[in-house]
Amino acid sequence: MWTMSTGTLVLLRHGESEWNALNLFTGWVDVALTEKGVGEAIRGGELLREHDLLPDVLHTSLLRRAISTAHLALDAADRLWIPVRRDWRLNERHYGALQGKDKKQTLAEFGEEQFMLWRRSYDTPPPAIERGSEFSQDADPRYAHLEDGPDGGPLTECLADVVARLLPYWESAVVPDLRAGRTVLVTAHGNSLRALVKHLDGVSDEAIAGLNIPTGIPLRYDLDDDLRPVTAGGTYLDPSAAAAAADAVAHQGR
Numbered sequence: 001m002w003t004m005s006t007g008t009l010v011l012l013r014h015g016e017s018e019w020n021a022l023n024l025f026t027g028w029v030d031v032a033l034t035e036k037g038v039g040e041a042i043r044g045g046e047l048l049r050e051h052d053l054l055p056d057v058l059h060t061s062l063l064r065r066a067i068s069t070a071h072l073a074l075d076a077a078d079r080l081w082i083p084v085r086r087d088w089r090l091n092e093r094h095y096g097a098l099q100g101k102d103k104k105q106t107l108a109e110f111g112e113e114q115f116m117l118w119r120r121s122y123d124t125p126p127p128a129i130e131r132g133s134e135f136s137q138d139a140d141p142r143y144a145h146l147e148d149g150p151d152g153g154p155l156t157e158c159l160a161d162v163v164a165r166l167l168p169y170w171e172s173a174v175v176p177d178l179r180a181g182r183t184v185l186v187t188a189h190g191n192s193l194r195a196l197v198k199h200l201d202g203v204s205d206e207a208i209a210g211l212n213i214p215t216g217i218p219l220r221y222d223l224d225d226d227l228r229p230v231t232a233g234g235t236y237l238d239p240s241a242a243a244a245a246a247d248a249v250a251h252q253g254r
């Protein structure tokens with residue numbers, strides 16, 4: 001039987017955001033890109049063009065740092081016209097009561113172990129955010145459909161929660177595009193992309209703590225018929241910049 005070849009997946013974390021620059025926990029707070037982040041997004045699009053990796057379809061979160069990054073990158077790659085789907089399931093991990101808090105101060109206040117448990121453990125969520133508080137999204141119209149549901153929207157998430165809410169979207173929306181042979185661009189976030197990479201590469205709950213995704217550098221995954229990566233970990237289009245930037249993410253708060 002004739003089958004279409006599995007397409008190519010390109011993951012792109014948004015460029016530097018205002019709160020990345022200020023070293024604040026961000027999560028679902030909808031902050032904009034910095035000038036540097038704008039430059040990273042454009043460079044990301046140039047890399048796509050240079051590698052002849054032109055997306056046929058875009059999937060993005062509901063947060064402007066990912067939406068703007070996609071817009072800038074696709075403009076640079078002359079692919080602004082492709083179809084787009086946006087979904088909250090690609091959003092950054094909800095950082096609970098840590099949203100809006102300074103990473104350095106949090107590290108000083110709670111110590112290295114607790115700080116890293118909240119940032120990188122697989123199953124320890126930060127304390128829940130209070131509904132109606134300054135950095136809560138419970139009144140945000142883009143999440144009204146979640147608030148109207150039986151459980152409301154999340155008030156905090158650990159990485160395991162992100163995997164659980166991301167996979168239904170992966171299966172129902174992204175996989176069909178890949179199965180149709182498309183080049184699929186996913187613009188999302190440090191932790192939602194860690195969740196996806198964990199799933200794709202079968203990374204253990206322990207090892208995922210050591211994996212960091214740099215801003216603005218496209219990560220290419222060629223997938224076999226079982227949607228397993230042909231090259232474990234995928235391939236960054238600029239590997240040396242990716243390694244340096246991932247290291248910087250790992251050391252945030254110091």
Ligand SMILES: O=C(O)[C@@H](CO)OP(=O)(O)O
Binds near residue numbers: 028191
């Ligand atoms: O603040 C956040 O939302 C994330 C990504 O910037 O931070 P961290 O890398 O600490 O998980």
